[in-house]
Amino acid sequence: MKTLCFLSPDIGHTRQVVEELKNLGITEKHIFVLAKYGVDIDDLPDAGPDSDDFLPGYKRGLELGGTAGVLAGLTALAFPPAGIVVGGGLVLLLGLWAAGIGGIMAGIAGASYSNSRLEAFEVAIEAGQILVMADVPKNELDKVELAIKRLDPHIKAKGVKPQTMLIP
Amino acid sequence: MRKDGAALRNLAILGATITVMVIVSVLIVRYVI
Numbered sequence: 132m133k134t135l136c137f138l139s140p141d142i143g144h145t146r147q148v149v150e151e152l153k154n155l156g157i158t159e160k161h162i163f164v165l166a167k168y169g170v171d172i173d174d175l176p177d178a179g180p181d182s183d184d185f186l187p188g189y190k191r192g193l194e195l196g197g198t199a200g201v202l203a204g205l206t207a208l209a210f211p212p213a214g215i216v217v218g219g220g221l222v223l224l225l226g227l228w229a230a231g232i233g234g235i236m237a238g239i240a241g242a243s244y245s246n247s248r249l250e251a252f253e254v255a256i257e258a259g260q261i262l263v264m265a266d267v268p269k270n271e272l273d274k275v276e277l278a279i280k281r282l283d284p285h286i287k288a289k290g291v292k293p294q295t296m297l298i299p
Numbered sequence: 300m301r302k303d304g305a306a307l308r309n310l311a312i313l314g315a316t317i318t319v320m321v322i323v324s325v326l327i328v329r330y331v332i
Binding site for chain 1: 305309312313316317319320323324327328331332
């Protein structure tokens with residue numbers, strides 16, 4: 132599955148795109164619509180997990196936290212505090228806990244921001260355009276993109292968005 | 300409905316992270332330290 136992105140100029144065009152996607156056999160749970168705050172898209176599928184920055188934040192937290200934890204553990208190993216015996220296990224434990232806590236904190240913080248992977252569309256969305264994303268099987272990418280382009284020249288196809296990896 | 304799904308998924312990830320942290324910590328303390 133790949134996520135195809137389209138920018139639609141207004142809500143009428145968006146409804147058309149969503150209808151066309153459904154006609155092409157894409158189910159509603161694979162269609163995501165994202166608009167700026169205040170645009171009424173209640174009758175359209177929402178952006179689901181892509182609306183916030185939880186997963187990208189979680190991934191960044193895991194990476195940065197894990198690195199910081201292992202570095203702290205190695206530093207403690209090289210310069211052990213007086214009276215404390217430091218072994219390899221402590222490096223592992225520090226790395227694990229720093230990665231876990233970093234991921235949790237960054238994920239929770241990211242959940243209150245809009246998705247950083249959709250930064251490319253932020254200006255267009257703020258300008259009132261509506262982003263439509265659809266999870267399409269790889270072998271149908273061209274067919275769906277062509278069908279939407281044929282539907283209306285005002286709708287801009289923005290190519291494929293990379294998938295979020297759950298485990299970075 | 301879908302937003303609830305996203306929130307549940309986030310909670311599941313947080314829960315799984317804490318569970319893995321605790322289990323791996325116990326294993327490290329038991330077998331490495």
